[in-house]
Amino acid sequence: MTAFGIEFVPRDLYWKTTFYAIQAEKTGFNTLWITDHFNNRNVYVSLAIISAYTDKIRLGPGVTNPYLIHPIVTGQAVSTLNEIAPGRVVCGIGVGDRTTLHMVDVQPSKPLSTIRESVEIIRGISSGRKMKMEGKVFTILGGKLNFKVETKIPIFIGAQGPKMLALAAEIGDGVLINASHPKDIERAMMFIEKGVIKAGKKLEDLDIAAYTSFSVANKLEDAAKAVKPVVAYIVAGCPESILGKHGISMETATKIRQAIVEGNWKEAFSYITEEMVEAFSICGTPEMVVEKISRLVKVGTTQIVAGSPIGPNIRKSINTIAAEVFPQFMSKEEIEGD
Amino acid sequence: MALEKIARRIPSSSWEVTSERLIDIVLNSKHANKMPSGLAKTILYYWQRDQLASEIGLQRLLEASLHIDPEKTIEALKELGLQELVTVLESH
Numbered sequence: 001m002t003a004f005g006i007e008f009v010p011r012d013l014y015w016k017t018t019f020y021a022i023q024a025e026k027t028g029f030n031t032l033w034i035t036d037h038f039n040n041r042n043v044y045v046s047l048a049i050i051s052a053y054t055d056k057i058r059l060g061p062g063v064t065n066p067y068l069i070h071p072i073v074t075g076q077a078v079s080t081l082n083e084i085a086p087g088r089v090v091c092g093i094g095v096g097d098r099t100t101l102h103m104v105d106v107q108p109s110k111p112l113s114t115i116r117e118s119v120e121i122i123r124g125i126s127s128g129r130k131m132k133m134e135g136k137v138f139t140i141l142g143g144k145l146n147f148k149v150e151t152k153i154p155i156f157i158g159a160q161g162p163k164m165l166a167l168a169a170e171i172g173d174g175v176l177i178n179a180s181h182p183k184d185i186e187r188a189m190m191f192i193e194k195g196v197i198k199a200g201k202k203l204e205d206l207d208i209a210a211y212t213s214f215s216v217a218n219k220l221e222d223a224a225k226a227v228k229p230v231v232a233y234i235v236a237g238c239p240e241s242i243l244g245k246h247g248i249s250m251e252t253a254t255k256i257r258q259a260i261v262e263g264n265w266k267e268a269f270s271y272i273t274e275e276m277v278e279a280f281s282i283c284g285t286p287e288m289v290v291e292k293i294s295r296l297v298k299v300g301t302t303q304i305v306a307g308s309p310i311g312p313n314i315r316k317s318i319n320t321i322a323a324e325v326f327p328q329f330m331s332k333e334e335i336e337g338d
Numbered sequence: 339m340a341l342e343k344i345a346r347r348i349p350s351s352s353w354e355v356t357s358e359r360l361i362d363i364v365l366n367s368k369h370a371n372k373m374p375s376g377l378a379k380t381i382l383y384y385w386q387r388d389q390l391a392s393e394i395g396l397q398r399l400l401e402a403s404l405h406i407d408p409e410k411t412i413e414a415l416k417e418l419g420l421q422e423l424v425t426v427l428e429s430h
């Protein structure tokens with residue numbers, strides 16, 4: 001079965017994001033991810049209110065990062081959230097968005113060690129254990145939560161490069177592959193398989209999500225217009241190895257990032273080509289989107305995350321996904337969550 | 339006349355379509371930030387329970403859309419053929 005997740009960026013008023021979250025639950029989405037950037041509404045405040053107004057959808061940060069938030073605080077936060085929404089919480093963690101980290105002059109240094117130790121800390125603290133760690137990045141002299149966490153919280157790791165993909169598969173319960181193109185997912189699967197073998201796990205035990213930029217509308221041009229700003233952010237933060245595979249120069253990506261940092265949105269978006277939209281998003285009419293998702297499923301994804309912007313009108317696009325995309329991949333019972 | 343009494347003039351056959359229109363106004367308005375937080379939470383409460391197309395849900399939606407965008411709300415009610423409602427609202 002292919003599960004569908006949805007991502008919201010809490011740039012909008014809290015009650016609008018919550019409204020769409022309720023809609024996502026009602027229409028059959030399985031997991032809800034809220035992004036974590038300092039310049040949008042706080043991820044955990046957003047998740048707390050969403051969890052109060054929903055009943056069954058899984059939810060969590062997608063993704064938080066250990067450079068702005070110490071993983072022990074992340075462990076505390078998701079454990080607290082689990083009290084409001086028992087058994088529904090997931091935790092997505094990754095190195096973070098390069099552009100917004102750059103805005104506060106934070107460098108995502110030692111990414112592999114940082115993520116490995118962060119996952120250990122989050123797992124440890126949320127399991128009720130007293131944490132003690134002397135790592136390459138984090139030191140914890142001793143501490144535990146003063147409350148019990150009743151259920152295990154699955155940890156998903158956001159990854160794009162080969163080593164992080166392998167690490168995500170090795171230590172995570174799920175991988176959030178930051179990619180929308182089947183070529184990139186297929187490549188990612190090679191490294192995921194390495195990680196799974198190293199951990200002595202089975203591939204079937206891992207939830208492998210294509211964390212896509214998504215835009216669906218009845219007209220392609222409407223969907224494309226909505227997705228361009230998000231593609232700009234993606235290109236701006238993309239590693240050179242991935243850009244190169246899609247024929248995009250690092251120079252162009254740097255120009256886009258600089259324009260975004262300076263707030264020159266028109267200039268940033270002017271660099272975005274049709275080829276970039278094709279490479280870095282699932283964008284189009286319902287039929288086009290179904291075809292693209294089919295290709296992602298064929299190469300091994302178990303979850304498709306419909307990420308920002310969803311479409312030119314979020315409410316309409318969620319309904320379109322439910323009516324025209326879900327039935328191609330899920331049974332009626334699976335959609336209704338029975 | 340209190341808004342509750344005004345909202346009761348919406349015939350039950352029009353509850354669903356009126357609810358949809360008012361939700362669109364509330365979500366898409368440029369003035370959405372005018373929504374009082376308490377009213378927003380009430381609407382979310384009813385949405386969670388599938389009651390936005392009920393009498394009480396409509397009352398809250400009408401309150402919200404009139405607060406956020408009275409002109410668009412009146413226009414929508416006219417398009418829905420709810421002239422009696424429009425007359426009462428315009429006289430207040």
